[in-house]
Amino acid sequence: MTTDPSKLRLGIPKGSLQDPTVDLFYRSGYRINVSSRSYYPEIDDPGMSAMMFRSQEMSRYVEDGVIDFGICGHDWVVENNSDVHEVCELEYSRATSNPIRWVLAVPEESDIHKPEDLAGGIIATELKQTVKRYFEGKNIPIKKIEFSWGATEVKARLIDGIVDCTETGSSLRANKLRVLDTLLTSTTRMIANHDAWADPAKREKIEDIALLLQGAISAKSQVGLKLNVPRAKLDAVLAQMPSAQSPTVNELADKDWVAVEVIVDRTVERELVPKLSRAGGQAIFSYPLNKIIP
Amino acid sequence: MTTDPSKLRLGIPKGSLQDPTVDLFYRSGYRINVSSRSYYPEIDDPGMSAMMFRSQEMSRYVEDGVIDFGICGHDWVVENNSDVHEVCELEYSRATSNPIRWVLAVPEESDIHKPEDLAGGIIATELKQTVKRYFEGKNIPIKKIEFSWGATEVKARLIDGIVDCTETGSSLRANKLRVLDTLLTSTTRMIANHDAWADPAKREKIEDIALLLQGAISAKSQVGLKLNVPRAKLDAVLAQMPSAQSPTVNELADKDWVAVEVIVDRTVERELVPKLSRAGGQAIFSYPLNKIIP
Amino acid sequence: MTTDPSKLRLGIPKGSLQDPTVDLFYRSGYRINVSSRSYYPEIDDPGMSAMMFRSQEMSRYVEDGVIDFGICGHDWVVENNSDVHEVCELEYSRATSNPIRWVLAVPEESDIHKPEDLAGGIIATELKQTVKRYFEGKNIPIKKIEFSWGATEVKARLIDGIVDCTETGSSLRANKLRVLDTLLTSTTRMIANHDAWADPAKREKIEDIALLLQGAISAKSQVGLKLNVPRAKLDAVLAQMPSAQSPTVNELADKDWVAVEVIVDRTVERELVPKLSRAGGQAIFSYPLNKIIP
Amino acid sequence: MTTDPSKLRLGIPKGSLQDPTVDLFYRSGYRINVSSRSYYPEIDDPGMSAMMFRSQEMSRYVEDGVIDFGICGHDWVVENNSDVHEVCELEYSRATSNPIRWVLAVPEESDIHKPEDLAGGIIATELKQTVKRYFEGKNIPIKKIEFSWGATEVKARLIDGIVDCTETGSSLRANKLRVLDTLLTSTTRMIANHDAWADPAKREKIEDIALLLQGAISAKSQVGLKLNVPRAKLDAVLAQMPSAQSPTVNELADKDWVAVEVIVDRTVERELVPKLSRAGGQAIFSYPLNKIIP
Amino acid sequence: MTTDPSKLRLGIPKGSLQDPTVDLFYRSGYRINVSSRSYYPEIDDPGMSAMMFRSQEMSRYVEDGVIDFGICGHDWVVENNSDVHEVCELEYSRATSNPIRWVLAVPEESDIHKPEDLAGGIIATELKQTVKRYFEGKNIPIKKIEFSWGATEVKARLIDGIVDCTETGSSLRANKLRVLDTLLTSTTRMIANHDAWADPAKREKIEDIALLLQGAISAKSQVGLKLNVPRAKLDAVLAQMPSAQSPTVNELADKDWVAVEVIVDRTVERELVPKLSRAGGQAIFSYPLNKIIP
Amino acid sequence: MTTDPSKLRLGIPKGSLQDPTVDLFYRSGYRINVSSRSYYPEIDDPGMSAMMFRSQEMSRYVEDGVIDFGICGHDWVVENNSDVHEVCELEYSRATSNPIRWVLAVPEESDIHKPEDLAGGIIATELKQTVKRYFEGKNIPIKKIEFSWGATEVKARLIDGIVDCTETGSSLRANKLRVLDTLLTSTTRMIANHDAWADPAKREKIEDIALLLQGAISAKSQVGLKLNVPRAKLDAVLAQMPSAQSPTVNELADKDWVAVEVIVDRTVERELVPKLSRAGGQAIFSYPLNKIIP
Numbered sequence A, B, C, D, E, F: 001m002t003t004d005p006s007k008l009r010l011g012i013p014k015g016s017l018q019d020p021t022v023d024l025f026y027r028s029g030y031r032i033n034v035s036s037r038s039y040y041p042e043i044d045d046p047g048m049s050a051m052m053f054r055s056q057e058m059s060r061y062v063e064d065g066v067i068d069f070g071i072c073g074h075d076w077v078v079e080n081n082s083d084v085h086e087v088c089e090l091e092y093s094r095a096t097s098n099p100i101r102w103v104l105a106v107p108e109e110s111d112i113h114k115p116e117d118l119a120g121g122i123i124a125t126e127l128k129q130t131v132k133r134y135f136e137g138k139n140i141p142i143k144k145i146e147f148s149w150g151a152t153e154v155k156a157r158l159i160d161g162i163v164d165c166t167e168t169g170s171s172l173r174a175n176k177l178r179v180l181d182t183l184l185t186s187t188t189r190m191i192a193n194h195d196a197w198a199d200p201a202k203r204e205k206i207e208d209i210a211l212l213l214q215g216a217i218s219a220k221s222q223v224g225l226k227l228n229v230p231r232a233k234l235d236a237v238l239a240q241m242p243s244a245q246s247p248t249v250n251e252l253a254d255k256d257w258v259a260v261e262v263i264v265d266r267t268v269e270r271e272l273v274p275k276l277s278r279a280g281g282q283a284i285f286s287y288p289l290n291k292i293i294p
Helices: A016-029 A055-063 A074-080 A129-136 A170-174 A194-198 A200-219 A231-240 A266-278 B018-029 B055-063 B074-080 B128-137 B170-174 B194-198 B200-219 B231-239 B266-278 C018-028 C055-063 C074-081 C128-137 C170-174 C196-197 C200-220 C230-239 C268-276 D016-029 D055-063 D074-079 D130-138 D170-174 D194-198 D198-222 D231-239 D266-278 E020-028 E055-063 E076-081 E128-137 E170-172 E194-198 E200-220 E231-240 E267-280 F019-026 F055-063 F075-080 F130-138 F170-174 F193-199 F201-219 F233-238 F266-278
Strands: A008-014 A048-054 A070-074 A084-090 A100-107 A124-125 A144-147 A161-165 A177-186 A188-192 A220-230 A248-251 A256-263 A282-288 A291-293 B008-013 B050-054 B069-073 B086-091 B100-107 B122-125 B144-147 B159-166 B178-186 B188-192 B222-230 B248-251 B257-265 B280-287 B289-293 C006-014 C048-054 C069-073 C085-091 C099-109 C120-126 C144-147 C161-166 C179-184 C186-194 C220-232 C248-251 C257-265 C284-288 C289-292 D010-014 D047-055 D069-073 D083-090 D099-105 D124-126 D144-147 D161-166 D178-188 D190-192 D224-229 D247-253 D256-267 D282-288 D292-293 E010-013 E047-054 E070-074 E084-090 E100-107 E122-125 E146-148 E161-166 E178-186 E189-190 E222-230 E248-251 E257-265 E282-288 E291-292 F008-016 F048-054 F070-073 F087-088 F099-105 F123-124 F145-146 F161-166 F176-188 F188-192 F222-230 F248-251 F258-265 F282-288 F291-293
Touching: A008 A016, A008 A055, A008 A200, A048 A055, A055 A070, A055 A074, A055 A188, A070 A074, A074 A129, A074 A177, A074 A188, A084 A194, A084 A200, A100 A129, A100 D083, A124 A129, A129 A161, A129 A177, A144 F055, A170 A177, A177 D144, A188 A200, A188 C248, A188 E084, A194 A200, A200 A291, A200 C268, A220 A231, A220 A266, A231 A256, A231 A266, A231 B100, A256 A266, A256 F008, A266 A282, A266 B200, A266 B289, A282 B280, A282 C284, B008 B018, B008 B055, B008 B200, B050 B055, B055 B069, B055 B074, B055 B188, B055 C018, B069 B074, B069 C289, B069 F075, B069 F282, B074 B128, B074 B178, B074 E100, B086 B194, B086 B200, B122 B128, B122 B200, B122 F266, B128 B144, B128 B159, B128 B178, B144 E055, B159 B170, B159 B178, B159 F008, B170 B178, B188 B194, B188 B200, B200 B289, B222 B231, B222 B266, B231 B257, B231 E070, B257 B266, B266 B280, B266 C289, B280 C284, C006 C018, C006 C055, C006 C200, C018 C200, C048 C055, C055 C069, C055 C074, C055 C186, C055 D144, C069 C074, C069 C230, C074 C179, C074 C186, C085 C196, C085 C200, C085 E291, C099 D224, C120 C128, C128 C144, C128 C161, C128 C179, C144 D055, C161 C170, C161 C179, C186 C196, C186 C200, C196 C200, C200 C220, C200 C289, C200 F161, C220 C230, C220 C268, C230 C257, C230 C268, D010 D016, D010 D055, D010 D198, D016 D198, D047 D055, D055 D069, D055 D074, D055 D190, D055 E076, D069 D074, D074 D130, D074 D190, D083 D194, D083 D198, D124 D130, D130 D144, D130 D161, D130 D178, D144 F123, D161 D170, D161 D178, D170 D178, D190 D194, D194 D198, D198 D224, D198 D292, D198 F282, D224 D231, D224 D266, D231 D256, D231 D266, D247 E248, D247 F248, D247 F258, D256 D266, D256 E248, D266 D282, D266 E200, D266 E291, D282 E200, D282 E282, D282 F282, D292 F266, E010 E020, E010 E200, E020 E200, E047 E055, E055 E076, E055 E189, E070 E076, E076 E128, E076 E189, E084 E194, E084 E200, E128 E146, E128 E161, E128 E178, E128 F291, E161 E170, E161 E178, E170 E178, E189 E194, E189 E200, E194 E200, E200 E291, E222 E231, E222 E267, E222 F258, E231 E257, E231 E267, E248 F248, E257 E267, E257 F248, E267 E282, E267 F201, E267 F291, E282 F201, E282 F282, F008 F019, F008 F055, F008 F201, F019 F201, F048 F055, F055 F075, F055 F188, F070 F075, F075 F130, F075 F176, F075 F188, F087 F193, F087 F201, F123 F130, F130 F145, F130 F161, F130 F176, F145 F201, F161 F170, F161 F176, F170 F176, F188 F193, F188 F201, F193 F201, F201 F222, F201 F291, F222 F233, F222 F266, F233 F258, F233 F266, F258 F266, F266 F282
Parallel strands: A008 A048, A008 A070, A124 A144, A124 A161, B008 B050, B008 B069, B122 B144, B122 B159, C006 C048, C006 C069, C120 C144, C120 C161, D010 D047, D010 D069, D124 D144, D124 D161, E010 E047, E010 E070, E122 E146, E122 E161, F008 F048, F008 F070, F123 F145, F123 F161
Antiparallel strands: A070 A188, A084 A188, A100 A161, A100 A177, A220 A256, A220 A282, A248 A256, A282 B289, A291 C284, B069 B188, B086 B188, B100 B159, B100 B178, B222 B257, B222 B280, B248 B257, B280 C289, C069 C186, C085 C186, C099 C161, C099 C179, C220 C257, C220 C284, C248 C257, D069 D190, D083 D190, D099 D161, D099 D178, D224 D256, D224 D282, D247 D256, D282 E291, D292 F282, E070 E189, E084 E189, E100 E161, E100 E178, E222 E257, E222 E282, E248 E257, E282 F291, F070 F188, F087 F188, F099 F161, F099 F176, F222 F258, F222 F282, F248 F258
């Protein structure tokens, strides 16, 4: 089996992003079937094929044109120095919307207080090229940048310093490390090969998929809300609505009543519903959304 | 970490009620994050904090003002003799809506046939105070009321009698026990501290949460139902509707048709849909609800 | 416990069809409670009772009137030569909608190339009667038809030939077997006892349930889609709609806008939403469906 | 892949006997590797090959010479009327050493009280041929013997009677069935093809394997027990030993002491150890066994 | 079902001690079968019966004679003030052999520095009676001793102080609590009813079981070690042996060699084996033990 | 926390080798407690400390003296070009004792048939340095050696060739790859830092641990075998023994009998036991071993 260039070839990230990505595609309308024994998942669109790569090497295969587009962290695009088109950001894979930061860190008790103090030292990291470029950019000579196979934070006390990723900083604090500098911030991105992006048919399909994925991401945090309002109380009810949303008001058979429907954030809904009830709304209900395009 | 009185402090019941309670709050719009190592779950409302207590001791901490409000069984409010405000009943935690009953029981083959026959006997129970008050109220002297650490029904044959809880009576039958009397019936309740309830801001927020929780409970058993009806058949269709519900009739662009929308019980829906189809309804569909406020 | 003829008695298939069937009934409005220790699941309709049978013997118990109707594969209706009424086909239990085929197969390297070459041979199969009738119909004498307890495809090389079921043919290919003929194709069916079907009350209820189950099956692959459209762009938006569907257009309070609502296939939706967005649709959203009756 | 007649071909029972059988062979010195996708397990003896069959069809393939020997229940040898050599009984697969019994049973409330009362009735069973022969042997005409796909005990109330297997009788009691007769008792057996048994090399190897399997079965319920005894107390200690065992008495360097070693049942050990301690044994210890050949 | 006084009645602790206890009895020669639905486990000794009780209430039922002997923590014997015979200590249930300590503790930041400072305060604990007796013994008046349903350490900051159990102190440190005093240390014990202990037959059987359980506990941390030694090097080899053990020296057929056998701790074995090898031991091997009686 | 140079510092491989390594140490007498949150496992020897590293980076930390000795694959010692002392080979981690081979492979259909054909091509591998040295040694210019993050065999069809590891070759066959050359064979090794090896105390302890680990590995595939033999048949019995083993012959109190004890391979035992039985051995039994030092 190999990749078929007549199809739009998608790269799915293997590892921690895999299940959320398959789920996101499902909510966007695409069923991706990942067999545990194959690196070629099935996708139920005859115009597409899919391959799995580790997020770390995704951008290299997009750049080379082995696949047309893929999803991976921005950090590894930078590390690989890959020349690809960035289609959009996709915030779906983590609990918070904080980006990941790659930071230069040393033990709290270390005498090293600024990057320059690391001159002649040894650094462990998963992003060797990024760290090399960082110190070259600052004209700081480093003795050795060692590739770290995980658990980088533990090694800060074994050598001179590390460059590791952190989301909330809690692992840094737990290991009593001090941050000297931030080299890179990163989020999940959709990236495309330049030739694919220049091909109008491929570009349109990639844009459509980006729209659908973003629509599915947005819908997760919103609900549809619908209620009946006596015409006399309509202004009072509408006054409760969050200003950002424009409610849909609907004629009903009974002319004394109108139906009002609105899409609101989940976190807004819980405030809004009691207010709408007190303002005279009746038969209020909400329903889940699959997708929403602003 | 301790409780912050400037926030509305919620008590979440640990044990069998825990997961259904977290789920109910989620469906009401609140995300509660229970860490396995902490008794302070996170709640995504900066105006609230949460603590976990066993249902058995919830009312004591509400009474003392350690928390402002909480959820627990009515039985343990009674056992603890706690002076708290009862906000509402919440039927969400069990398969049936039967209340729990605490009953005085003896083996079927026992010579004891009424509470008075237990004079001078030993009783095992988890509700020692409740049992003590019961027998004092009847002027029946009891030799000893022993606290039972679970499996109370097994002990009925080891001592003289037990007071144990039952929902359907099946465990009593399985253990061949005979009920002499019912001391207490109990359901899950939301209870509040009197001072918190007297504070208008806290009370409004507690009432809003009660409304949301009750709304989420109601929605589980209902669905939204929508269909298109030729105007000529509208009366026939509306005649099928359950009398309790008032359907919403909607103007459509094609003036020969109207849209009808109604919220019905899940158990009603399955009867209603075939009838509506025969009466001329078309494009009938139903959709799940997250919340409904009558 | 035994079956109560005053109730409508349903047969639920035990085995691989069990969980999908319980789920389908749930989505149709019926809660079926399967205890691991009982063959009499509970169903929350006082007018019905349920029993579990293996798909292989379902039709015999429907024919005998032990149950009024049930769900099973067509293949075993044929094998058992059961005289039952077929109510409808139900496509819900497999990934594809391909029917199962029962095929006569031999090893690829075998000298046997047509059914006649098996004269005097031994055949292993789970459908002994069907195979017997097949060879009798062709006047081909067979030495022995052995009942196979599973793994039939492995036995093709131990005796002369097998009759086994296949959905995609992949197991045949994996075992390097060659198909000589197809004896039977089969899908899942609802079947009813003739007397039950002749009883108007029972027949109406069976038809209602068939309607609901088919409605639930259809709904799984469709979504509701709703959007707001400037009146000026309505024609452009409607031109995008799949011809099979007739969209519902709704008056809104703001007379420059209308609401458009339509039910579309999941696989259509992902194409449609980007088009509707480009054509001027706004506040587009979709929502899941529980049931749809055409 | 097919069976290689130059090797000794073993049949391993698929289903509930599979894991205990693989474990028993492991404890006997043979590593069998069962792949979930193959019916040809690997065995680490170049002179042997293995196949898996359901216990129900094992004897047919042994009789036909597809395999040389196999392990299965005696009941299915009888049901299949297979002409095979029975090598030995192997008691390793169940909690108790009770044989399985196949019994004719009816509901407790039935009017049927002896086999003759079933004349003209319908019987459900998994052992159709055995039941047919039983009633023919008694000259009792039966209307129909139906093959039952499991859950036979439930069917006793749907038709006239059943023949089902039972180990302790608890399932019969739980279903309130009354036993009219026992048709067959059965244990697990090693069986061999007659030609294989007549071949001296194959027979010796089958006998060796039977010896090893029986040795491993015995070892599970026995332990090695060792103690030091002052020579003066040796007779008193030996007097405690169970008569069936002949202890090995061993010279020690210190001529006042001897070492005594014996193999005893686990259930004897718990009685014996305290007695030996009181009789003057010292440094008593016991250790697990892999295998024991008397 | 009830307890049969003609049998020796054993109490098995339910909860965290249950599985280690069943395993310990198994290694001692007794198979106990705990059904998830029954409080009467089966034991394979016709002269015994078993019941399950929570460790907290075990001593009460032993004292009352509902059972003859049982296993539970010493702490709850003290809390219940039960008059029972203590047979022996059994160290088998925890990772370390540290006893559990029940300590009086307050938050690190608290102004309370000695028990006397708690006069007039509120204490939460699971051992209400023990705490009451402790403060009465010191003549310190306490306002209220509240029963705590678990998570006691969390409550130290909600009231004035707690009495909670700790094994390593890590939970106290994690909750930043300061220990003021230790009220009680506790290990697992076998306890017997006084009447049962006075009955010679029952006492002998209880003593035998205690011997077997202790033998099985010892065996877990020891191994049998065996080696052949040239007679000329025997003294050098024996000089390496730990003084506590007396090795068994054994004549071999080859008179230049002797066999040496000794039981040693697992933690000793790893030091000893290399030394024995250097001192001239050959064919050194070690093997697991089931039971060891010194 | 950091490493303490006064202790002997052990490196435990993280990943697939971790659990077998911890188990091997346990069987050797060392209890290692791996917390899921720490990289510093506890080891129950006050003279030792432990750290976890990925097998890939173990040799670098041994070379640098961060740890004194560790366990890892020989392949990564070579890849890292680490200057360490190799203590011994340890065969315990895989089903077979085949070493891992790192092979240069291309698709079966590729035109590349020898390493030289890859001149100017792109190679993906996890062993970049090893591959670089291999092609430099052969004077074959390679365009690019790309680091592969797993699933290397899939990439053979995306670029020109791969260097991947294989144990049995089955993954190569499944991916239809052709092997051009073998670059490296590898097994698991214990390696030590040169300074630690030069320190007599550290070296003795490392050697002792190596002895114990090898003893525990040997014991897994061997059993102790013991039997009683009439003195008259001793020669016949001893003639059956495998020549490699020298049995221990033991005097018994009954002078007509001797006891024979021998350690044999599990795979020999199954041949030997039936022969010994036929030669006159009695009370033959075998028992498991923990450790064996020849």
